[in-house]
């Protein structure tokens with residue numbers, strides 16, 4: 556079994572909490588930058604390659620700025636995500652707008668920023684045309700339907716997914732868009748989330764490259780890019796084998812050489828919209844044990860709860876936990892690690908074997924850098940935590956302050972009735 560080590564020590568956390576009390580999300584700048592460089596290297600064989608970070612995974616302008624400095628763009632799906640990207644200095648062709656069920660007004664904002672627009676449905680063509688016109692370059696999202704399999708079995712069920720167009724619709728969409736003035740095209744698909752296999756992207760690439768060749772042959776469309784979207788996962792469990800991005804990039808390259816190059820399409824750019832793979836391992840939710848409870852089971856109550864990290868409650872997802880300072884202690888206790896919501900699914904871990912936990916111990920919950928803070932909510936009137944950055948020089952920067960009751964009540968128009976002590 557491989558080990559999962561936190562990127563902070565108890566000593567560092569004891570220092571941080573003097574300024575920023577728990578719970579908080581902490582991100583590791585150095586590791587984020589190193590990972591982007593690995594991803595870019597894995598696809599460096601492709602001249603036009605670009606990673607568009609899926610903003611929903613970690614919507615923080617400081618994080619987006621780090622990614623921009625490393626050459627990433629942003630994948631957005633809402634007005635505020637577009638605004639965040641703009642605020643982080645990401646505009647134009649560095650934005651991919653991959654929305655679905657798009658509310659009125661959002662295409663207009665994307666268009667103003669000169670973002671690439673990725674259409675989720677055939678009916679979105681008229682909607683877009685009416686709202687702001689058809690841009691010269693446009694992308695369409697494909698859903699192959701059925702069940703998606705790679706070498707090691709069934710991965711997911713696109714036939715049940717709400718996204719994308721059927722194959723006949725994609726052909727019709729390209730033709731209609733050409734008539735409406737589109738000159739260059741993209742092709743996008745997102746079939747499986749959190750894949751822990753090096754085979755997913757290469758298999759998806761084969762599917763999309765084959766379709767791209769057919770689209771070009773039948774419609775004469777100039778295909779500018781193929782967008783492999785997100786879905787490359789991380790090893791949340793210590794026994795899982797991490798994806799090898801180098802091998803993934805090489806698998807996509809082989810498919811490119813075999814399918815696109817012989818069709819005279821060796822100039823197609825490869826885009827990705829990774830979220831989880833870019834950030835998840837480089838964030839921890841740091842929380843403190845504040846209570847213990849001994850009933851039919853042994854409980855440790857911490858000061859974070861599901862509003863800070865929803866994945867365990869929502870998907871029954873595993874997140875590894877390290878008791879800081881007890882990294883090498885024997886895991887001879889079994890606990891449920893719980894938060895304070897009046898919801899019985901508010902459990903970060905169930906029947907987890909851990910070292911003995913004392914009140915006051917700090918726990919690092921791993922792999923919370925993506926789809927962690929961002930899925931937060933305010934149930935039970937709980938407040939969102941701060942987000943902190945462990946900078947490359949070892950210093951700590953607060954990149955989002957914790958919410959206060961004032962923030963929570965800010966949308967009421969009778970705020971003067973509340974007494975705030977700040």
Ligand SMILES: *Cc1c(COP(=O)(O)O)cnc(C)c1O
Nearest residue numbers: 609653784785786828829830831
């Ligand atoms: C969520 C999402 C992503 C990122 O997915 P990850 O699983 O975080 O890689 C990329 N593209 C689109 C359109 C998405 O909805």
